[in-house]
Amino acid sequence: VRRKKSISIEEKIDIISAVESGKKKADVAAEYGIKKNSLSSIMKNKEKVLEAFESLRFDPKRKRLRTAFHTDLEEALVRWYRIAQCLKVPVNGPMLRLKANDFAQKLGHSDFRCSNGWLDRFKSRYGLVFRAQPVRAAATTAAVGAPTPWYRNVLPCYLNDYQPKNVFYIQETVLLYQLLPHNTFAFKGETCSVGKLSRERITVVVGTNMDGSEKLPLLVIGKNKNPRSFKDVKSLPVDYEANDMAWMTSEVFEQWMSKLDGRFQAQQRRVVILVDSLPAHTEVKNLMSVKLVFSPPDSSSCRTMKQGVIRSLKVKYRSQQIKRFVDCVEGKKEYMLTLLDAIEMLHLCWRNITPETIVKNYNEAGFKLETKANGNDTEFQSDFDVIAHAQAAGVEFPEGLSLEEYAALDDSLEICEIPTNNERMCAKESTSGKAGSFVGDEDEDEGDRFLGADQPLPSKNEALSALDTLRKFLRSQDMNYSLHDSLADLENFI
Numbered sequence: 410v411r412r413k414k415s416i417s418i419e420e421k422i423d424i425i426s427a428v429e430s431g432k433k434k435a436d437v438a439a440e441y442g443i444k445k446n447s448l449s450s451i452m453k454n455k456e457k458v459l460e461a462f463e464s465l466r467f468d469p470k471r472k473r474l475r476t477a478f479h480t481d482l483e484e485a486l487v488r489w490y491r492i493a494q495c496l497k498v499p500v501n502g503p504m505l506r507l508k509a510n511d512f513a514q515k516l517g518h519s520d521f522r523c524s525n526g527w528l529d530r531f532k533s534r535y536g537l538v539f540r541a542q543p544v545r546a547a548a549t550t551a552a553v554g555a556p557t558p559w560y561r562n563v564l565p566c567y568l569n570d571y572q573p574k575n576v577f578y579i580q581e582t583v584l585l586y587q588l589l590p591h592n593t594f595a596f597k598g599e600t601c602s603v604g605k606l607s608r609e610r611i612t613v614v615v616g617t618n619m620d621g622s623e624k625l626p627l628l629v630i631g632k633n634k635n636p637r638s639f640k641d642v643k644s645l646p647v648d649y650e651a652n653d654m655a656w657m658t659s660e661v662f663e664q665w666m667s668k669l670d671g672r673f674q675a676q677q678r679r680v681v682i683l684v685d686s687l688p689a690h691t692e693v694k695n696l697m698s699v700k701l702v703f704s705p706p707d708s709s710s711c712r713t714m715k716q717g718v719i720r721s722l723k724v725k726y727r728s729q730q731i732k733r734f735v736d737c738v739e740g741k742k743e744y745m746l747t748l749l750d751a752i753e754m755l756h757l758c759w760r761n762i763t764p765e766t767i768v769k770n771y772n773e774a775g776f777k778l779e780t781k782a783n784g785n786d787t788e789f790q791s792d793f794d795v796i797a798h799a800q801a802a803g804v805e806f807p808e809g810l811s812l813e814e815y816a817a818l819d820d821s822l823e824i825c826e827i828p829t830n831n832e833r834m835c836a837k838e839s840t841s842g843k844a845g846s847f848v849g850d851e852d853e854d855e856g857d858r859f860l861g862a863d864q865p866l867p868s869k870n871e872a873l874s875a876l877d878t879l880r881k882f883l884r885s886q887d888m889n890y891s892l893h894d895s896l897a898d899l900e901n902f903i
Contacts, residue, residue, distance in 0.1 A: 421458045429569045485512045573619035575680040582719045583822035585609045586751035610655045621764030638747035646756035657689040657825040666693045673698035689825035717770030723816040725758035735802040
């Protein structure tokens, strides 16, 4: 009697990819030496196989998906190990044993003791092999940008199941929102963890779909729940959260994913969201419309994506910031930029990111898409125009510093919480996401020091008068019908 052939998880991924690409099932079964009913079983359990592979819960060479008795302990230990990998912290057997016993105590498994046998089985289940760290020189011989099995095998399976409009990629960046060109040389010698510059920090989270047809609302994470500039503000053009470090935490991530899930449920859509494997990006339970997929850390595709949409957004923001500063200089007014001003500028810049830029970014990252883009993407104003205008107004723009370099000065700052060896460091949360919640005790941020005395809110008549002034200006311009409709909508709202 011929024994049933065992297929590894990695081979099952290859089989799924082959079938999804259009090959005949009979040919695929013959190629891998399995029966047709075995192939049908693999396809039936496709979601489980993909989840096992992309979540790194199992060694790709494993042939069964059995889990251990203490699954919560193993999940916590694997997550801790993944964080250590992200932080490039070497891990050995004794460290794993210590953490396993520590997690067991915290999770209430009083009967658990991490024996050598349990540790060996755990390492086997997840394909962990501890070996001496390679010398740095050897690392340089690896092929730069070589496709990993995850990108070659797993990701295409997800893309086959979802239309490009339902595949989103989310990424974060730090923005020192008040940083002006003449401050940049001082910034290069300072750290942002303490001191004046740290109070200017926010984290901006962006998300786009693959065909460029949809941009998610920006998520901005600040330090203060109720900055003075938010007084009397009942709604913002972005989602806003706050914690002591103004960075992404697992709590903020889970809340935002749940909010996006509700958004897509209301639209009766099922989407996949790609996120980088970072300590703050955790599995989120009870998502109905969103499938979370974690990409390997430090992949070439992730780096390319960060150099695309985020770079375009930050270049636009810095350009607007320079123009604002120049207008103040030329108008002999004091330059002011509060957190609320920064948020509204970010929203404006985000609206101006074109579908062509987004699709081009995905293509450069290795996601080959068909697009109707006309190739005439003119969203960038030349560095020379912006910088020359600034220098003509007396702005101290450092010689040789381009607009893109200016926009990239804060790229290297940490975007999420960093756990320590003994405890999971979590920033103290003070969220504010609902309309009407920006009231109460006011926290002063660095931009709000310019505000001085509280300014009274304009009356309804003053708002209508300002709208009438705007209408008179626009009448003298060559504008389209949509702006007339917008003015009418504004008047009706007031």
